[in-house]
Amino acid sequence: MGMIRVLGDIFRVLKHIVRQTFSRPFTYFYPFEDREYPERTRGRHIHIRENCTACGQCVRACPVVAIRIDKSDRKYEKDAALYFDYTRCIFCGLCVEACRFNALFHTPVVDLSEPSREALHYDPERIETLEREPLEWRGRRFR
Ligand code: SF4
Ligand code: SF4
Known part of the structure; x- marks a missing residue:
């Protein structure tokens, strides 16, 4: 009886190991x-x-005065250039709510860490796109 119980336990452990080995990890391979x-x-x-x-x-x-506008910088008929200071922004969403012209949105990109404070000042070109530099690790390209 004892032997059967031990074998049952071993089988359960092995089943768990096999399942965990072939299932997707709960963690993400961040930042890649x-x-x-x-x-x-x-x-x-x-x-x-x-x-x-x-x-x-x-x-x-x-x-928090995180946005600066330059109305003299135009690409289209009535637009303006926006500069965002992410050292100040608290991501409250009030600017997006205030925009009635579908011209400003939040994105789900939350990893904004940069090597310097200056790099957290987004110029108009950067705030108009979501494109990021691809990351490379062991010859593989991510993003
Ligand atoms: S999310 Fe809030 S703090 Fe950030 S720029 Fe918009 S209004 Fe300012
Ligand atoms: S509220 Fe919208 S339309 Fe007005 S300046 Fe800001 S982004 Fe442009």
């Missing part, structure tokens, strides 16, 4: 692999410049 965040995540912004009317509501709504 992006975790999927919910759609409503308030990550870094994206500025859809062709929709922008240079109204400045996003700048006025920001409680």
Whole structure:
């Protein structure tokens, strides 16, 4: 009876080991692999410049003065360039709420760490795109 119980325990342990060996890990291969965040995540912004009317509501709504607007920098008929300071931003979402022209959104990109504070100042070009430098590790390219 004792022997059968021991064999049963061994079988259960082996089953668990095999299942864990072939199942996907719970952890992510960060930073090479992006975790999927919910759609409503308030990550870094994206500025859809062709929709922008240079109204400045996003700048006025920001409680920490993290956005600067340059109305003289135009790509389209009525738009403006936006500069974001991510050393100040608290990701409250008020600027996105204030924009009535579908020109400013949060994205699910939350990993903003940079080697310097200066790199957290996003210029108009950077805030208009989500493209990032691909990461390489052991000859494999990620992102
Ligand atoms: S999310 Fe909040 S703190 Fe950040 S730029 Fe927008 S209004 Fe300012
Ligand atoms: S992003 Fe929106 S709120 Fe900000 S200036 Fe452009 S249209 Fe106005």
